Amino acid sequence: MLTLADPQLIYLIMAGAGPLFFPDTPQRSYRSSSISSVSQQSSRVKSNSLNLSNSVLQSRHRHKSHGYGENARILEKGRGAEIDNLPPSNTAPTGHKPKVPSGDYMATPFAFRHGRRYLRDPSIIYPLPVDLVELHRQSLRTLLLMNVFGAPFCSTLFDDQPPKKVLEVACGTAFWSSACHNYFKREGHANISFTGLDIAPLAPDLRRHGVHWRFIQHDLRKPPLPFEDEEFDFIFVKDTSFCRTNPLTELMRYLKPGGVIEVWESDILIRCILPYASKIPEAAEEDVDQAKETATYIITSETGFAHAQNSYLHDFNSWAKKAFDKLKITTTPCAIMSVVSKESSLYGEIGSQRVAVPFGEVRWEREGIGEEFVEKKEENDSKRPDRQYASEIRESRVSHKRLTKDQAALRRTALTTVIGLIESLEPILMVESGMKQDEWDRWWAGLNTDLLENEGTLNGECLEIGAWWARKK
Numbered sequence: 001m002l003t004l005a006d007p008q009l010i011y012l013i014m015a016g017a018g019p020l021f022f023p024d025t026p027q028r029s030y031r032s033s034s035i036s037s038v039s040q041q042s043s044r045v046k047s048n049s050l051n052l053s054n055s056v057l058q059s060r061h062r063h064k065s066h067g068y069g070e071n072a073r074i075l076e077k078g079r080g081a082e083i084d085n086l087p088p089s090n091t092a093p094t095g096h097k098p099k100v101p102s103g104d105y106m107a108t109p110f111a112f113r114h115g116r117r118y119l120r121d122p123s124i125i126y127p128l129p130v131d132l133v134e135l136h137r138q139s140l141r142t143l144l145l146m147n148v149f150g151a152p153f154c155s156t157l158f159d160d161q162p163p164k165k166v167l168e169v170a171c172g173t174a175f176w177s178s179a180c181h182n183y184f185k186r187e188g189h190a191n192i193s194f195t196g197l198d199i200a201p202l203a204p205d206l207r208r209h210g211v212h213w214r215f216i217q218h219d220l221r222k223p224p225l226p227f228e229d230e231e232f233d234f235i236f237v238k239d240t241s242f243c244r245t246n247p248l249t250e251l252m253r254y255l256k257p258g259g260v261i262e263v264w265e266s267d268i269l270i271r272c273i274l275p276y277a278s279k280i281p282e283a284a285e286e287d288v289d290q291a292k293e294t295a296t297y298i299i300t301s302e303t304g305f306a307h308a309q310n311s312y313l314h315d316f317n318s319w320a321k322k323a324f325d326k327l328k329i330t331t332t333p334c335a336i337m338s339v340v341s342k343e344s345s346l347y348g349e350i351g352s353q354r355v356a357v358p359f360g361e362v363r364w365e366r367e368g369i370g371e372e373f374v375e376k377k378e379e380n381d382s383k384r385p386d387r388q389y390a391s392e393i394r395e396s397r398v399s400h401k402r403l404t405k406d407q408a409a410l411r412r413t414a415l416t417t418v419i420g421l422i423e424s425l426e427p428i429l430m431v432e433s434g435m436k437q438d439e440w441d442r443w444w445a446g447l448n449t450d451l452l453e454n455e456g457t458l459n460g461e462c463l464e465i466g467a468w469w470a471r472k473k
Ligand SMILES: C[S@@+](CC[C@H](N)C(=O)[O-])C[C@H]1O[C@@H](n2cnc3c(N)ncnc32)[C@H](O)[C@@H]1O
Pocket: 124, 126, 128, 130, 138, 139, 142, 169, 170, 171, 172, 173, 174, 175, 197, 198, 199, 200, 202, 218, 219, 220, 221, 237, 238, 239, 240, 242, 243, 245
């Protein structure tokens, strides 16, 4: 069985077999094994992070594509291919005119800036690179969220009947589609059709991996989308806040009545989670179990947060806020997602979930703050219905003064994906920081050391993730 840490998989990716085609998808009934798969990658993740840090120090000197063009060509022969061979503009010899691509941004969607591959259309203002490093980070984030939520979707609306036609919007590598296919296949539903839509051909041809798959290259800002009305019974949307478009209303048109739309997001700004101070969160039993197993925290309106205490993450927050405000991109999509999306009269049943994933062991977990609260509660009111839950919490909090390997791996993965995001946002963050490149490089090296080696997130700095779903009336 391949995992993200498997050298064979890395080889397959580099050979153009597709990005992170990951056959071992979290399955609600197989949660422990899915967590293990992240655990197995933890040591790799650690070394990857360190490698990332080394690589960014050299980023100004990178002259080559990250080699991802091969995957784009698999599906869309010719598209994206020629652009991979273009020299980055900052390295073109004086007097030599670089090959200027046509104005057709769909046919030649990529350009090189800052030594990395980006979407070329200047009107998109999509701030992330679209090279192997960033796509790999996004797939790792998807895998992380699937492990935290316990499955590739949170909605329970497919418990009785699986969907027939699924659309993944802004699919990127389509890692989610491939994982979701595996999830349903293991439940005996191998013939569900998956469609991925993205402005650029970044996904491999999943048909080569047995998925009933098609890719559509289309700009979400340009409705109508090339689909029949009510064509799909499941639409999945992850991390589209970076696209500066809110496609939800338009997407509902392509969803069958009774079909489900599900949206996943992660907040950009980092905060510290505080210990559950007064109330055990009210949530579905299954979600509480899942949170306990993964040592993550369900966020409710009662959950307390403080500003990031880590000085590097504090810096990142202030620069990211400024940069994203200018781009008119929200830095807290999870917080606003459920509020905004409740507005439509098209939605029937609605659900949502928010979870905090600390980046490592937290001081108050170590010191047993939760334990103290739980014990007092038990002494004072031992007949309360939450007694059993409280004692379980105590068990997990007290006995997990050391996290299990799986839980530590999840947290390390959350941290890795945030560090990777900071790396990917380097050009716009550097502008806001006012730093010169050498100053930035020193800051970046300090951040890596502090977060990865010096337990810089003991105060509870965490990744906040959210899922929202609804059935169409
Ligand atoms: C943050 S990535 C998320 C990719 C994927 N959903 C995931 O979570 O791995 C956003 C994706 O949106 C795509 N994108 C950006 N602007 C777009 C637009 N206007 N129309 C369609 N796709 C767009 C990008 O190419 C990128 O693949």
